[in-house]
Amino acid sequence: MVGEGRHLLKDGVRLRCVACGYVAEADPWLFLCPRCGNLMEVVMPGAGGFDWESARRRRFGVWRYRELLPLSDSVEPVTLGEGGTPLIRIARAASVRVLVKFEGANPTGSFKDRGMTVGVTIAKHLGVKGVLVASTGNTAASAAAYAARAGLKCVVMLPRGGVARGKLAQALLHGAEVLEVDGVFDNALKEVFEEAVVKGRRDLYPLNSYNPWRLEGQKTLAFEIVDELGEPPDCVVVPVGNAGNISAIWKGFRELYELGLADKLPRVVGVQAEGAAPLVKTWASRSDSLVAVEKPATVASAIRIGKPVNWLKALRAVSESRGALLAVSDEEILSSMRDLAVLEGLGVEPASAASLAGYRKAVELGVIDRNEVSVLVATGHALKDPDTISKYFSALSNDH
Numbered sequence: 001m002v003g004e005g006r007h008l009l010k011d012g013v014r015l016r017c018v019a020c021g022y023v024a025e026a027d028p029w030l031f032l033c034p035r036c037g038n039l040m041e042v043v044m045p046g047a048g049g050f051d052w053e054s055a056r057r058r059r060f061g062v063w064r065y066r067e068l069l070p071l072s073d074s075v076e077p078v079t080l081g082e083g084g085t086p087l088i089r090i091a092r093a094a095s096v097r098v099l100v101k102f103e104g105a106n107p108t109g110s111f112k113d114r115g116m117t118v119g120v121t122i123a124k125h126l127g128v129k130g131v132l133v134a135s136t137g138n139t140a141a142s143a144a145a146y147a148a149r150a151g152l153k154c155v156v157m158l159p160r161g162g163v164a165r166g167k168l169a170q171a172l173l174h175g176a177e178v179l180e181v182d183g184v185f186d187n188a189l190k191e192v193f194e195e196a197v198v199k200g201r202r203d204l205y206p207l208n209s210y211n212p213w214r215l216e217g218q219k220t221l222a223f224e225i226v227d228e229l230g231e232p233p234d235c236v237v238v239p240v241g242n243a244g245n246i247s248a249i250w251k252g253f254r255e256l257y258e259l260g261l262a263d264k265l266p267r268v269v270g271v272q273a274e275g276a277a278p279l280v281k282t283w284a285s286r287s288d289s290l291v292a293v294e295k296p297a298t299v300a301s302a303i304r305i306g307k308p309v310n311w312l313k314a315l316r317a318v319s320e321s322r323g324a325l326l327a328v329s330d331e332e333i334l335s336s337m338r339d340l341a342v343l344e345g346l347g348v349e350p351a352s353a354a355s356l357a358g359y360r361k362a363v364e365l366g367v368i369d370r371n372e373v374s375v376l377v378a379t380g381h382a383l384k385d386p387d388t389i390s391k392y393f394s395a396l397s398n399d400h
Ligand code: F0G
Pocket: 110, 112, 134, 135, 136, 137, 138, 139, 140, 209, 239, 240, 241, 242, 243, 244, 245, 246, 302, 303, 349, 351, 352, 379, 380
């Protein structure tokens, strides 16, 4: 381990390039492969003595799986009690074999908290002034809350006019410095990348999903599913934007399998909105490079992303798991959102409803069988995006 990372990370943790396989010493500031410039992923040294039975004596949540996370045991986490979210059967909206992992139950209302508890803990340990993120909203809300908890500054770059109201409100509430960038998320991320990676700025720690350490927290979603079901499901359906989460979830399942903590692997199905489906296009055309979407457009603002930075990791997740990538229309997203709400009592934001829309499409296409146990990841809470609810659903109730 090098530099400021000493004592922060477990012995034996490494970073490996997802493209060329180059292996580097663990370093919280290393995001790109020194040899080929691609993204790095964390390689864990082993199970560190983890076993399900003793882990289950701890609180259900991200830190139950401490041995499987790269931070040293002595590091005190910056935590708000993230993870431990419910797994809810949705027989009426889908099938008795379908469960929703309701990530809206996290402290700031989205799965991002799993990553931020790890990422902000690292930032605090590094002694930086603050953290920096580009965001479609949830990353900003989460970074702002965890930075506040850690006594750090938080700077967020948001696409002007492209962030749902609840998320912006959270970022402001927690005292983040909000900078608006013209264009879409991809433009905001480029600015963060320029500051943090190209210019090598060291006062703010960047916590977008090109940071492999943050994704380590997000892999616990897979751990919790296996913990609760006793084994991996047949399929996991995940909405995809910048493609960090699908990569992290797959990494979680793969690690359990490789460590002998699970005896099978699920298929991973990624879902994008039709107007913002760069990965679906890349997958369908079998292209070796990303087929970017210049002007991504969808009602699901969380996944309005045209150049997902983790595209290569995500394609690996889908191909290694023999899964699929599917696109759904905004109408399908909205009707799934309504069905989850009125048939199941589950309030999710539009991007999250893409998982049910994608599941339904996958069943139609024969990609998933209705008898298979499937987990749909509902990534964020309905309250994140009140304007979409008033726009599309108040009109519906007037029809009745
Ligand atoms: N669902 C929700 C509610 C999200 O906020 C995001 C991403 C995703 C799905 C997709 O996850 O990017 O890992 O593929 N939101 C990011 C943000 C981009 O800035 O909050 P991903």
